[in-house]
Amino acid sequence: MNQYPVFLLLGANLGERESTLKQAIELISDRISPIKAQSQLYETAPWGVIDQPAFLNQVIQIETELSPMKVLEQTLKIEKQLGRERRLRWGARVIDIDILYYADLVLESVELQLPHPRLHERRFTLVPLTEMAPDFIHPVLKKTNQELLNECTDASLVNVFVFTNN
Numbered sequence: 001m002n003q004y005p006v007f008l009l010l011g012a013n014l015g016e017r018e019s020t021l022k023q024a025i026e027l028i029s030d031r032i033s034p035i036k037a038q039s040q041l042y043e044t045a046p047w048g049v050i051d052q053p054a055f056l057n058q059v060i061q062i063e064t065e066l067s068p069m070k071v072l073e074q075t076l077k078i079e080k081q082l083g084r085e086r087r088l089r090w091g092a093r094v095i096d097i098d099i100l101y102y103a104d105l106v107l108e109s110v111e112l113q114l115p116h117p118r119l120h121e122r123r124f125t126l127v128p129l130t131e132m133a134p135d136f137i138h139p140v141l142k143k144t145n146q147e148l149l150n151e152c153t154d155a156s157l158v159n160v161f162v163f164t165n166n
Helices: 017-031 068-081 123-132 145-151
Strands: 004-012 035-038 042-044 055-064 096-102 158-160
Touching (some): 004 123, 017 035, 017 068, 042 123, 055 123, 096 123, 123 145, 123 158
Antiparallel strands (some): 004 055, 004 096, 035 055, 042 055, 042 158
């Protein structure tokens, strides 16, 4: 079977953020596909609902033969296992896993839109994505991730996360 490159965005702003992202990566590796590459961790300002703690975000790349819907099914199960409760759109969360790209597939369904419909509007997505795949071309907008980042009007803070040993 064919293996398809998939880019996932991980985010957390409640609880032990670093630990939760590590657990998510382990579960993704076990249930979907081994991790091919991962960006640095970034501390980012909240987007949408701004009165909440800062996020840790990271983009990972996998290669899988699972269908996009199966990848979505598994990521939702992982979110639930790690304690995600869906209450407020763009609100605080223990973990969020978004499918950014599934190869160059364009998909519009009630459950899933590919590529992610707002990835080009968000610095917290584009900075780690561009770190990993600057030349990957958005299949709808026909621009590279680097071009999308250069054109992004979102001015929110996205900084490399510095680990502290408290």
